[in-house]
Amino acid sequence: MRIGVKTLGCKVNQAESDFLLSAFRKAGLEVVDFEEVADCYIINSCAVTGEAERKTRQYVRRALRKNPEALVLLIGCCAKAWQRRGYRPLEERVVLLVSDQKEKEVCQFFAKHWGIALSLPPFPLPSRSRAWVKVEDGCDHFCSFCLVPYRPGRGEKQKS
Secondary structure, eight states: OEEEEEEOSSHHHHHHHHHHHHHHHHTTOEEEOTTSOOSEEEEEEOOSSHHHHHHHHHHHHHHHHHOTTOEEEEEEHHHHHHHHTTOOOSSTTEEEOOOSSHHHHHHHHHHHHHOOOOOOOSSOOTTOSSOOOOGGGOOOOOOTTOOGGGSSSTTOOOOO
16 A cells, blocks of 8 residues: 655644654555655645645645545644534545544554554654654653653643
């Protein structure tokens, strides 16, 4: 299976896309440039500006033209915004995934629809000298220098 990924927007989106790319490669899937023909295109979208939404729509159309049989998974802020506005893609091949934990939702989608088990790496490190850590998801590792586990969120622990 060939996967093309396009990332728009912030560093959090970039980190999440890197995370997914690591999982795809680990599962033996072929990751290709977004401009190449793929079986599945994933667009990690942004909705901060009208221009970002315009680019998201442009990349959805581009993927559908590149391979008329491909499935397009739209994740990120634009997918959430479109869902809130009641937008339904005209093409059945465009799927909006709107979970706050989009990496896990993509993994569940691959398992359910293609029987492909993806395992997420502990940190998204593929092409960077520094790892991106998503504070929004929380953490419970309690590194000596970090306050994240003590902040509200998924990894919050009570200090005794």
